[in-house]
Each structure stands twice: as structure tokens, then as C-alpha cells.
Amino acid sequence: MRQRETEPGNVLRDARDRRLPRIPDPCVLVVFGVTGDLARKKLIPAVYDLANRGLLPPGFTLLGFARRDFENADFADLSRDAAAEHSRTEFREEVWNRLSESIQFIQGSFDDDDAFDRLAESLAESERAHGIGGNAAFYLSIPPAAFPTVLKQMERTGMASNEQSGGWRRVVVEKPFGHDLKSSRELNALVDNVFGADDVFRIDHYLGKETVQNLLALRFANTLFEPIWNANFVDSVQFTMAEDVGIGGRAGFYDSAGAARDVLQNHLLQLLALTAMEEPVSFDASALRAEKLKVLGAVSLPKDLERYAIRGQYEQGWLAGARVNGYTDEEGVPKDSTTETYAAVRLNVETRRWGGVPFYLRTGKRLPRRVTEIAVSFKKAPHLPFDATDTTELGHNQLVVRVQPDEGVTLRFGSKVPGSLMEVRDVSMDFLYGESFTEGSPEAYERLILDVLLGDQSLFPRNAEVEDSWMVIDPLEEFWADRPPEKYRAGEWGPKAADEMLARDGRRWRRP
Amino acid sequence: MTTLWDTTGSDVVKALSAERRSAGALAFGLALTLVVVTDQHSVEEAEKAATAAAAAHPCRLLMVIRRHVEAPDPRLDAEVLIGGRLGPGEAVVMRMYGRLGLHAESVTLPMLAPDAPVVTWWHDAPPEKIAFDPLGVFADRRITDVSRCDNPLDALHLRAVDYAPGDTDLAWARTTSWRSLIAAAFDSTSGKPTSAVVNGPRTPPTALLVGWLRSRLGIDVQLEESRGREINEVRLQLDDDRQVSLRRSDARTAVLSLPEQGDRTQPLAHRDLGDLLAEEVRRLDADEVYAEALAAWTGVPGLADRSPFRTHIWRDPAQEKAAREGPEPTGDPGDQDVENG
Numbered sequence: 001m002r003q004r005e006t007e008p009g010n011v012l013r014d015a016r017d018r019r020l021p022r023i024p025d026p027c028v029l030v031v032f033g034v035t036g037d038l039a040r041k042k043l044i045p046a047v048y049d050l051a052n053r054g055l056l057p058p059g060f061t062l063l064g065f066a067r068r069d070f071e072n073a074d075f076a077d078l079s080r081d082a083a084a085e086h087s088r089t090e091f092r093e094e095v096w097n098r099l100s101e102s103i104q105f106i107q108g109s110f111d112d113d114d115a116f117d118r119l120a121e122s123l124a125e126s127e128r129a130h131g132i133g134g135n136a137a138f139y140l141s142i143p144p145a146a147f148p149t150v151l152k153q154m155e156r157t158g159m160a161s162n163e164q165s166g167g168w169r170r171v172v173v174e175k176p177f178g179h180d181l182k183s184s185r186e187l188n189a190l191v192d193n194v195f196g197a198d199d200v201f202r203i204d205h206y207l208g209k210e211t212v213q214n215l216l217a218l219r220f221a222n223t224l225f226e227p228i229w230n231a232n233f234v235d236s237v238q239f240t241m242a243e244d245v246g247i248g249g250r251a252g253f254y255d256s257a258g259a260a261r262d263v264l265q266n267h268l269l270q271l272l273a274l275t276a277m278e279e280p281v282s283f284d285a286s287a288l289r290a291e292k293l294k295v296l297g298a299v300s301l302p303k304d305l306e307r308y309a310i311r312g313q314y315e316q317g318w319l320a321g322a323r324v325n326g327y328t329d330e331e332g333v334p335k336d337s338t339t340e341t342y343a344a345v346r347l348n349v350e351t352r353r354w355g356g357v358p359f360y361l362r363t364g365k366r367l368p369r370r371v372t373e374i375a376v377s378f379k380k381a382p383h384l385p386f387d388a389t390d391t392t393e394l395g396h397n398q399l400v401v402r403v404q405p406d407e408g409v410t411l412r413f414g415s416k417v418p419g420s421l422m423e424v425r426d427v428s429m430d431f432l433y434g435e436s437f438t439e440g441s442p443e444a445y446e447r448l449i450l451d452v453l454l455g456d457q458s459l460f461p462r463n464a465e466v467e468d469s470w471m472v473i474d475p476l477e478e479f480w481a482d483r484p485p486e487k488y489r490a491g492e493w494g495p496k497a498a499d500e501m502l503a504r505d506g507r508r509w510r511r512p
Numbered sequence: 513m514t515t516l517w518d519t520t521g522s523d524v525v526k527a528l529s530a531e532r533r534s535a536g537a538l539a540f541g542l543a544l545t546l547v548v549v550t551d552q553h554s555v556e557e558a559e560k561a562a563t564a565a566a567a568a569h570p571c572r573l574l575m576v577i578r579r580h581v582e583a584p585d586p587r588l589d590a591e592v593l594i595g596g597r598l599g600p601g602e603a604v605v606m607r608m609y610g611r612l613g614l615h616a617e618s619v620t621l622p623m624l625a626p627d628a629p630v631v632t633w634w635h636d637a638p639p640e641k642i643a644f645d646p647l648g649v650f651a652d653r654r655i656t657d658v659s660r661c662d663n664p665l666d667a668l669h670l671r672a673v674d675y676a677p678g679d680t681d682l683a684w685a686r687t688t689s690w691r692s693l694i695a696a697a698f699d700s701t702s703g704k705p706t707s708a709v710v711n712g713p714r715t716p717p718t719a720l721l722v723g724w725l726r727s728r729l730g731i732d733v734q735l736e737e738s739r740g741r742e743i744n745e746v747r748l749q750l751d752d753d754r755q756v757s758l759r760r761s762d763a764r765t766a767v768l769s770l771p772e773q774g775d776r777t778q779p780l781a782h783r784d785l786g787d788l789l790a791e792e793v794r795r796l797d798a799d800e801v802y803a804e805a806l807a808a809w810t811g812v813p814g815l816a817d818r819s820p821f822r823t824h825i826w827r828d829p830a831q832e833k834a835a836r837e838g839p840e841p842t843g844d845p846g847d848q849d850v851e852n853g
Contacts, residue, residue, distance in 0.1 A: 009702075012695040012728050017801040019688045019791065023696045051779065054689065057696060058768050058776045094764055098777055130773065133700065 024453035025167075026059040027135035028126055030119070032150055033142040034064030034105070035078065038174070043141065044079045045086035046445040051099045052089045055450060059130030062103045063122055065115075075105035088443050102126075110142075110149040113156075120157040134167025137201075137452050144176060144187065151194045160194045170199045172452055175266050177202060179257060180477065181470035188463040197463060201452045206267045206372075207459045208444030208451075211407040215274050215374070216283070218401070218409065225399065226279075228378065230353045235396055236505075237275060238360045238375040239268050240512050242367035242493075244319060247341070251332030259343040260311070260473055260480075263363040267372075269296065269469045270461060271403070272359055275374055276349050285457035289465065296468035298350045299359075305479045310486060310498045312342035314366040317490035324366060324490045340485045341365040344498040345476060346505075358505065362498065366490035371512040372403040386422060393425045398510070408432040514592040521619040527592045528604060528623065535594040542601070542625040544571045546793065547647055549616075550635040552579055552607075557785065558635040559598060559605075564786025566599040569793045572625045573603040576647060578613035581829050586612035588619060614828070617646035629653065629796045633789065637661045641674050643825040655792050657682040658716050668716045672810035677798035677820040683716035684802045685788040689781045690721055690743055693758055697768055703750030705729050711736040712743035721746070723809030724801070 013020065029047065031039055050056050064075055080100065084091045104122060108115020127134060136159070140150060151160070158164040160171070173191060178184025191200050206212060219225060228234070241263055247254040254262065270292075277291040302308040316326040327333060327341050342364030349359060378397040391414070398412040409431045417423040442450075451459055486495035493499075493509065502508050514527040546566065550558040555577055566573050575598075587609040594602050604623060608616055624630055632651035637660045642648035658681050661667035671681055708725050712718035714737055721743060725733045738744050745759040754771035758778075761767050766780045783791075803815040 010695065010698045012691075012698050014728070014801055016799075018795055019685070019799075019801075020692045020695050023692065023699065026700050054692060054779055054781050057699070058693075058770070058778055059773070095779055098765065098779060101777075130776065 021053070021055050022450075022454055023055055024057050024060075024450070024455075025135050026057045026130060026132045027137060027167075027453055028061045028063055028123060028132060029137050029139065029449070029453070030063045030065060030123070031139045031141055032065045032110075033140070034075075035066040035068045035070070036141055038141050039064075040078070040082040041086050042443070042445045043139065043449070044082040045088070046443055046449050048083035048087045048091075048096065048099060049089050049443065049446050050450060052087070052092065052095045056099075057453075059126075059132055060102060061126040061130060061132070062099075063119065063126070064103065064105045065108065065119060066105075067109050068107065070105050070107055072105050076100055076103065079103060088446070102130075110146050110153065113153070116153040116157050116159075120159055123159065132167070134165035134169075136165065136167070137170040137172060139172045141174065144178075147173070147187065148190060151190055155194050162196070162199070168199065168455065169195065170201060170452055170455070171195045172201045172203055172449075174203050176253075176257060176261065177266070177466045178470065179261055181467060181474050184466055184470050188466065192463060198457070200463070201448075201457070201460045202462070202466065203445075203448055204266050204270055204461055205444040205448065206403070207270060207461070208448040209403060209407070210442075211401060211403045212271070212274065213459075214407075214409075215401055220279055229376075231355050231357045233378050234354075234357050235377045235379045236358045236360060236507055237272075237377065238510055239271055239275075239362070239373075240375070240510070241268055241363040241372045242370060242512065243363075243365050244367060244370050246314075246324065246366055246490075247327070247330055247333070251330060255333050255337055255339045258311075258339040259341055259363050259365065260345075260476055264343055264345070264361060265469050265473045266461075266466075268361045268363060269299070269472060270465075271374055272299070272347070272349075272361065273465075275376070276351075276354055276359070278353070283458065285460075288458050289462055292461075293464055293468065295349060295351070296465060296472070298354075299468075299472050300348045300350050301472065301475055302346050302348070305476070307504065308346040308501055309476055309479060310342075310344045310495060310501055311340035311480050311483075312344075312364065312488045312495035312498065313337075313339070313485040314341050314364075314490045315487050317366070317492070319366060319368070319491035326490065327365075338484050340480065342367075342485070342488060342494045342498070343476075344494065344501065346501065347472070360502065360507075360509075362494065362509070364488075364494050367493055368491055369512075370405065373512050374401040374403065375510045375512075376400075377507075377510075386424065390422045391424045393423070395426050400510075406432060513596055516588075516590045516592070518587050519590055520588065521622060524588070524590045524592065524604060524606070524619065525622050527590070528602065531592050531594045532602065542572055542628050543569055544629045544631055544793065544796065545574060545624045546571045547574045547576060547620060547630060547632040547651065548635060549576050549578070549632065549645070549647055552577055554635055561635070561785035561789050562633075563597075563599040564784075565789040565793050566601050566603070568790040570599075570601045571631075571793070572623070572628075573598055573601065574620050574623055575603070575605040576616050576620065577605070577607045578616065579607055579609050581611065581613045583610040586610035588612060615646070617650065620647065621650065624650075631655065631793055631796070633657075633792075635660070637667070638671075640670060641825060642676070642679065643674075643822040644827045646824050649822050649824045652678060653792070653796050654679045655682065655789070656680075659683060664716050665714060665719060668719060668806070669810050669812075672806045672812040672815065675803065675806065675812070675815045676818050676822055677800075677803070677816065680792060680799050680802050681716065681720075681806075682785075682788050682792070684720050684799070684805070685783075685791045686717040687721045687724065687743075688791065689783070690746065690758070691724060693766060693768060693778055693780070694725075694746060694748075697756055697758065697770060700773075701750075701756060701770055703752055703754055703756070703771070705731055705748040705756075706751050707731055708733045708746065708748045709736050710734070710743065711738050711745040711747070713738060713740055715741070718743050719809045720802075720805050723807070724805035727801075727804040727808035 154160040178187045273292040273295045277295045280287040280291045313327050344362035347359045376399045394414040400410040411429045414424045415427045486497045488495040548562050589607040591605040629652040631653040632647050633655040638656035639645045648654050658664045658667035710722045722733050747757040757769045759767050764782050768776045807815045
């Protein structure tokens with residue numbers, strides 16, 4: 001991580017002067033696939049929000065590249081609408097007008113040498129005009145299949161090289177980072193070769209969320225939690241990422257991937273790594289990565305996959321008062337598809353800190369509500385000086401980190417029920433970010449784009465992390481390959497087999 | 513909402529906890545208590561700004577409105593609101609009549625959120641010495657606004673004389689958008705500034721911008737006076753004969769000229785009082801960079817070495833006129849004798 005404040009170059013900056021925002025070097029952001037959904041809903045609005053907050057450098061330029069046959073004016077309209085509709089901060093015409101002056105559109109297909117030459121020319125031109133000094137970030141908002149073509153074009157035109165450009169050149173890629181270990185190695189090798197590993201930013205937008213970053217503050221800024229954050233006190237940990245929606249328009253991609261590749265491999269394993277890792281020696285990118293890698297390397301699968309790796313597929317049912325189709329009836333999904341829309345697995349982390357503590361991970365589509373949370377469940381007190389009947393309603397103490405929605409932390413503990421009888425019952429204490437710090441938390445993409453431009457790697461997984469995650473997922477996929485998924489009704493919390501998996505261990509899923 | 517006429521501090525505290533209970537707000541995560549001191553005629557403006565700041569940093573908002581200090585009978589009227597006109601959090605508006613205004617802390621102290629930092633903001637002209645106002649003495653952060661004084665520049669000087677770590681003035685927050693643009697300009701320029709000119713009216717923000725450049729760059733910085741209400745331009749001469757300049761083009765934009773890079777239009781964030789207050793409340797530790805800029809402008813030394821704690825100095829408005837005509841206050845407020853109230 002680069003700390004601008006400590007650079008000797010600019011005496012006007014001072015680490016104590018927290019009012020001055022970190023602003024990136026003058027640079028160009030090139031977005032491939034700029035007419036796509038992600039660019040319209042997230043990227044362009046995020047760039048607008050950054051401009052509105054005054055966080056973009058003087059001379060910032062946005063170059064959009066896409067196949068659509070657009071005039072500059074059409075593109076200006078499209079991006080204006082995108083920003084006006086989806087921006088987090090108030091839409092102000094004068095901010096937009098200034099930003100739009102520095103937005104350009106380049107039309108071309110990815111195998112069109114001519115288009116890339118024009119792109120290189122535009123890059124060079126805006127560098128001259130705005131004194132950008134060769135700094136550019138390339139956002140690949142395109143299907144992975146198009147990566148090799150685009151990367152080769154960039155290599156051919158010398159766009160990807162730090163040396164040739166005289167500034168920094170960075171590339172941003174979205175998941176999926178491959179579909180198994182082998183393909184992800186190939187993809188990583190390709191991207192890392194063209195750009196160099198330090199300049200590759202893999203976006204996992206979950207890591208841009210405030211709550212996820214707060215997990216680190218919660219663990220390492222307090223004395224309260226860390227002493228009990230280990231196998232001596234923790235009974236089990238549950239990670240849940242549930243979605244109420246189906247697969248939307250992503251049938252093609254989803255049917256070939258499934259829940260484990262789509263969510264488990266990246267979001268949930270990253271959350272696991274942040275929850276289970278040791279304290280990093282500092283919060284810079286390499287120290288954080290070192291700890292995450294250690295944990296990911298220590299993750300092991302249960303021997304009995306039959307019982308501890310469950311996958312499911314939703315059937316038709318009722319959700320939120322509406323009737324919804326089963327997965328195989330969704331448009332674009334083959335009738336005989338055996339792709340899973342739900343996955344639950346029990347993992348172990350083979351370290352002294354976590355030996356014997358099960359980590360339960362689950363994710364699914366068409367579950368009753370959209371929720372992501374981490375629930376750390378503590379052991380019961382070894383001795384209770386009460387009558388057994390007094391504590392029948394006392395469960396495990398729990399610390400729940402709610403990632404979304406209602407970002408915050410819940411602490412569950414036993415308390416006496418008011419009255420003359422001694423009766424202990426679980427109560428929840430809620431901390432809601434919405435209440436204490438509502439200062440408009442930046443959107444994940446806003447934060448992550450800014451980090452890319454600042455060159456701060458700490459919230460981006462590196463190639464080794466991605467590959468280690470695949471090493472966990474590959475054996476699961478192999479095991480599941482010839483087993484049909486368990487069925488569950490849309491609108492219930494996953495297949496029965498997943499509940500039985502925890503019941504077998506004497507536990508149950510927390511209802512989020 | 514509970515409205516209490518001619519009430520006591522204890523009844524207000526009771527009303528506050530009753531409101532909290534009925535709002536189910538016992539688990540509110542309170543980050544701080546914001547005490548706003550204002551006059552009857554500017555209540556509305558102060559409420560608007562405080563509401564905006566409270567939405568960004570949920571806090572317990574205590575509005576203290578002092579009226580008719582010379583009135584013979586002290587009296588307290590209060591309004592307790594949770595999640596209403598004054599934003600999502602808890603708010604108590606207190607109107608204090610007569611000599612109760614001089615003992616406002618007796619009402620507010622039991623209402624501070626437990627163990628949370630206290631920020632006091634004087635929306636109107638601040639006391640000459642913050643130690644004169646008990647509401648400033650128990651605060652961890654004190655925010656003044658010298659632009660509300662009759663002579664803002666003299667008032668700014670007084671802020672330096674009276675300074676203690678934890679004080680800031682809104683004039684400083686008014687320079688932030690200029691400071692970030694100038695700092696950003698030097699991220700990509702290698703030259704070393706040798707002299708600078710700030711063109712603007714003789715107001716505290718212009719003064720603090722000059723002070724900031726002097727303290728950071730250690731060079732001669734001139735104030736070139738111009739008409740209007742806002743800073744107009746900053747020009748920095750570099751050692752290689754080149755120049756960097758930032759010039760306001762309209763209310764919300766400025767043009768940045770860098771050597772060999774041409775002109776660029778940059779947003780100059782327009783911020784209202786609520787935004788400025790929210791910026792102040794964001795950080796609760798002492799702003800040392802402000803102290804340095806203030807010292808560089810006023811020439812008052814040793815600001816950072818002062819104690820952040822003040823002792824209340826009793827002062828009766830009846831004697832105020834006489835005191836104002838007395839000798840100029842000296843550097844350390846701690847030197848003053850404490851009289852009994």
C-alpha cells in the first residue's frame with residue numbers, strides 16, 4: 001500500500017491533516033464493455049460519485065470501449081442517465097458537465113487492431129493534453145472468454161507496460177477468476193504476464209464493504225474479542241450468504257458455474273480468511289495477504305464428503321408472496337440441469353488456533369431473504385450454577401457480524417427474565433451502523449475504484465489466494481460431479497440434508 | 513415529542529429517558545454529544561446545520577438558547593425529540609432565561625451521553641475566552657465561527673490567543689476545498705514554491721489559507737486584497753520560473769493552471785453550514801495543522817504546547833463591559849484567576 005501522506009514529495013500533505021482527501025495521480029480509466037450492465041449500474045455511477053466528492057485528480061479521463069455502434073453523443077447520454085439514476089450522492093448537473101468533458105467513447109470489437117490503435121492514440125493524446133504522465137487503469141468489464149484477445153491487443157500496442165508508458169498501468173478484473181484451479185492458473189498467468197502481478201486488481205466487491213473492513217477493526221482494535229477468538233472458546237462459526245432472487249438473466253453463466261463456484265470460492269472463502277486469520281503485522285496489502293494465504297492454505301475438507309458437503313437446487317415455490325419457478329424452469333436453463341443453486345459445506349482450519357472448530361459455509365438462491373452474515377458461536381459455560389430448568393432457553397453466546405443488509409454487529413447472551421423466578425434466556429444486543437455512523441458509506445465500487453487509482457492493493461485478492469481457494473473447491477466439484485443435487489422449495493432455507501448435516505453435529509443453522 | 517414549560521433540569525432528564533424508552537431507542541449507538549449554543553434569532557439556521565451534521569454522525573443534540581440574561585426570574589423551557597425535526601437521533605432544545613443562562617452547564621451536564629466525547633459549537637459570536645463559557649470548558653472539541661463576529665479578523669486573532677488543542681474555527685473548514693485542490697496540484701508538479709500570493713477578501717478563511725501555505729512551505733505568502741466574499745485565486749511561484757495557479761471561475765468551479773499541462777476546470781465543492789459542521793465533527797482529536805496555520809497567520813507562538821484543559825472563569829455580564837475595556841487578555845488562559853460564581 002502506498003501512503004501518499006508520507007511521500008516526501010508534497011510538503012502540503014501531512015498525515016495529521018485528515019481533512020485533505022487522498023487523491024490519485026492524474027490518470028485515465030479505460031473501461032472495456034462500457035455499455036454493459038455492470039458499467040452502467042455500478043462503474044459510471046461510482047466514477048460520478050468520486051467526482052462529486054472531489055476525489056478524482058485534475059485531468060482525470062474516462063475512455064469507454066465497446067462494440068456497440070455509438071456516437072460520442074449517444075454514449076454521453078447513456079452515461080449521463082446511468083449516473084443520474086444510480087449515483088449514491090446527489091446528481092448535480094455542473095459536476096456531470098465537467099466530468100463528461102473528459103469522457104470519450106471508442107467503438108470497436110476486441111479483435112479489431114484498428115480500434116485498439118485508436119484507443120492507444122486517444123490514451124496518448126489525453127496524456128499529452130492533461131499531463132497524465134502515462135498513468136492508466138484498464139477495467140475489464142467483459143466475459144473472461146474475451147480476456148485473451150483484449151490482453152493480447154494491449155500487449156501488442158504496448159498499453160500494458162509500465163516502462164513504455166512512463167507511468168503506472170493497472171488492470172482490473174472481475175470474478176469469475178476461472179472455473180477451476182487449472183483455468184484460474186492459466187488466466188492468472190495470462191493477466192500477470194501482460195501486466196505484472198503487482199498491477200493486477202481482482203475485484204471482489206464484498207471486500208469493499210464497510211462491514212467487512214470493520215471485521216478487522218472489531219478483531220484487532222479491541223481487547224474484548226481477540227482473547228476468546230480461538231478453539232478454546234469458539235464452538236463453531238457459520239457463514240451465510242443468502243439471496244432471495246433467482247439467477248436473473250445469467251442463466252448461461254450460472255448453469256455452467258453453480259453456487260459453489262459463483263459464491264463459495266470467492267466471497268465466502270474470503271470472509272472465512274478474514275475471520276480466521278492471525279493478526280497481520282501491519283495493515284498494508286502484503287501483510288494482510290500473507291495472513292489470508294496462511295489460513296486459506298490451512299483449510300481442509302471433511303473426509304466424509306457424503307455427509308458434510310451438501311448441494312441443492314430450488315424447485316418452484318412461493319417467495320415473498322409470489323409464485324416463482326423452479327431452477328430447471330428458468331429461461332435458458334436445460335430441463336435436466338444438475339447445477340446447484342445451494343451449497344453448504346463444513347470446513348476445518350488446521351491451525352492451533354482453530355483445531356477442531358467446524359466452519360460451516362452456506363450459500364443459496366431463492367432463500368427467504370437476502371442476507372450475508374458471519375456468526376461466531378461460543379461454547380457453553382462449563383458449569384452453570386442454576387437448576388437445569390432455569391437455563392433451558394439459554395443457547396450459545398453468539399457474535400454476529402451482519403455484512404448486509406443492516407450492516408452491524410449483534411451480540412447474543414443470556415439474561416435473567418424479570419420476575420421472581422430465576423430464569424435465563426437469550427437476548428440480543430444490536431449495534432447498527434445505520435445509527436451510529438451513517439455518514440454516507442461509500443459504495444463498494446466507489447471505494448475499490450479509488451483504491452485501484454491510488455494503487456492500494458489491500459482489498460484485492462492476489463493470484464495465490466484465488467488459486468488456494470480453488471484447491472478447496474475443486475475436490476468438492478469433483479465429488480458432486482455425478483451426484484444429483486438435493487431439491488428444496490424456493491422460499492425455504494435450503495434442502496433438508498443441510499439441516500441434517502448440522503443436526504448430526506448437535507448444532508443447527510442460525511436463522512439469519 | 514415532549515414539551516416542558518417552566519421546568520427543571522431533572523424533569524428534562526426524565527423526559528429524555530421516557531422518550532428513549534418509548535422510541536425503543538435504548539440500543540442507539542451514540543458516538544458523541546453535540547452542544548449547540550445559539551441565540552433566539554438564529555435558532556433556525558443552527559438547527560438546520562446541526563440536523564445535517566447529526567445525520568452524518570448520530571449524536572445526542574443539545575441546543576442551548578440563552579435569552580434575556582438580565583431577566584429577573586430564571587426559567588427553563590425544553591423540548592425533547594427523538595427522530596423528529598432534528599434528525600434521526602435524540603435532541604433536546606432548551607431555552608434558558610435570566611441568570612440560568614450563566615449556569616447552563618447545570619442543566620446540560622446530566623444530559624451528556626455517558627462517556628462519549630462532547631463537542632460544543634457556538635453558532636453565534638464565540639465568547640472572548642472560551643473559559644468564560646462553562647459549556648466550552650467541559651467539551652473535548654470546541655468549534656467557533658468567527659465569521660459571526662463584528663470584526664472577524666480580530667476575532668480570529670483572539671482565537672489564537674485563547675487557543676487550546678481541540679479548538680477549531682469554521683473558517684478553517686471553509687478552506688478545505690481550496691486546500692485539497694492546491695495539495696492535489698502539487699502531487700503532480702515537481703517544482704519547489706518560492707513565493708505565493710492569495711487573492712481574496714480580508715476574511716478569516718483567506719487568512720488561514722495564507723497561514724497554512726506559510727506554515728507548510730516556509731515561504732513568503734502575500735495576501736492580495738480583493739472585493740467579494742470568497743477567495744479568488746492562489747498563485748505559487750516555483751523555483752524554475754514557472755507558476756501554478758488556481759483561480760475561481762464561478763461559484764462552484766475553479767481553473768487550475770499547471771506548467772506545461774494547460775488549464776483544467778476543477779470542482780470547488782460548495783458546502784453549506786451543515787457540511788462544514790459535519791466535517792468538524794468527523795474528527796475529535798486536536799487539529800494540529802489548523803494550529804500551525806493559525807499561528808503562522810497571527811504570529812502567536814506555542815499553540816500546540818498548551819494544555820487542552822481549561823478552567824472555568826466566572827464572568828458576570830454586568831461586569832462584561834468593564835472587562836472589555838480592561839487590558840488585553842494574555843497568552844495563557846490558565847494564568848487567569850478563577851473567581852467564584
